[in-house]
Amino acid sequence: MLCLCPMTASAGKAGELYFRQIKTRLDLIEPSLAVWSGFADRLSQCGFICLQKGRCVSLLYSPVDNSCKLFDVIYDESGGIGDIDYYILDTGSTIRVPESCVDVATCSGITTDGEYWIYPKSSQRKRIKIFCYKLGSDPSEYITLKNTNTFIQHDDTNWPSAFQQCSSNYTPPLKMADFTKVGIQIQNMDVNGTDYTFALLTGLVTVPFGHSRDCNGERHMQSCPHYGSATINTRGTGLRIDLTLAWGVTEGWYAELRDFNRSTDGAEISFTCAGWCGECGPVSGPIRFQVSKEFSKIFKNYFLQLKT
Incomplete structure (x- = not known):
């Protein structure tokens, strides 16, 4: 659902409607979010229907099949370089979409x-x-993850014998954080990595979202098992991790980031960490979400069908 600050729409002079025609980007509109869908003989009729709907502020109209779709948001963000004809009901009122x-x-x-x-x-x-x-008291923002994101922490509490490197076993369970939602700072889309509100924790976890820790052996030790690992998956959210973000060792002795994999679209990242002891994660800045093109093809196919 989308909210708007209250506004009152009016048609200006009796029997007249004013529209501002723009072109918007395909990826901005999700057809299922229309507040009303139906048929209208012409653009003006579609506009009058919009006036009768309290939440309608903009519309899509196709003269090909006389389809009329009404929306409670404006998509005037393309700077006139979009692909879809879009109409804003021009009432002289200030329309505001939620930013947080x-x-x-x-x-x-x-x-x-x-x-x-x-x-x-x-x-x-x-x-x-x-x-x-906490929308009713102290609102904060989270991204709902379609896939659980898991970060494993192996430390000295897992040593079978104190200060013995490269033990073949560990004292279970490994400390682990399974995130189903991750907190973000809406002002810059940075991840609040230590916000465990929607994380299932095993043991006393200290690694933030996107980090892993290992304490089983120095990086150069041969045939030494390492248990710290990280799995990030933002697929299904329409977001990705900043593609320019570099990953490596964030702290520790004789540590190394290993088996690093990042999908070409930036939606999936995984790695392991080796160290005595060491922590791995982002090294060039905070973890930051970016809008991906994941849903663009879906919207583009829809509007191509609408135009043909």
Whole structure:
């Protein structure tokens, strides 16, 4: 659901409607988010239907099949270089889309935690589905992960014998954090790595999201098992990890990041960590989400069908 700060639409002079025609990007519009879908003989009729819907502020109209789709958000972010004809109802009123969970609560009065579409400045106003937590008191933003992201920490509590390197066994269980949601700072899309609100913790975990730790042996020791590992998967969220982010050893003795894999689209990252003791993770900056092109093809195919 999307919220708007309250506004009153009017048609100006009786019998007249004013539209501002723009072209918007394909990836900004999800057809299922229309507040109303149906048929209209012409653009003006589609516009009058919009006026009758309290939440309607913009519309898509196709003269090919007379389809009319009404929306409660504006997608005027393309700078005129988009692919889809889009109309904004020009009422002279200020229309505002939510940029944060605070906006959702302020604009709509909703206090129920859940998934909401927001348009933060940090994503260049591209829409992002955010889980708003504590919406009725102290709202904060989380990304719901479609796949569990797991980070394993092996430390000296797992030593079978004190200060003995490269033991073939460890004292179970390994410390582990399984994240189903991850907190973000909406102002810059940085991950709040030590926010374990929606993480299942095994043992006293200290590694943040995106990090792993190993304490079983120096990196150069041959045939030495290492247990610290990290698995990041943002597929299904429409987001990816910043492709420019570099990964390596963040601290420790005789440590090394190993078996690093990153998918070409940046949605999946995995690695192991070796050390005595050592921690691995991002080394060039914080973990930051970016909007991916994951859903673009879905929207593009839809509108290609609409135009043909």
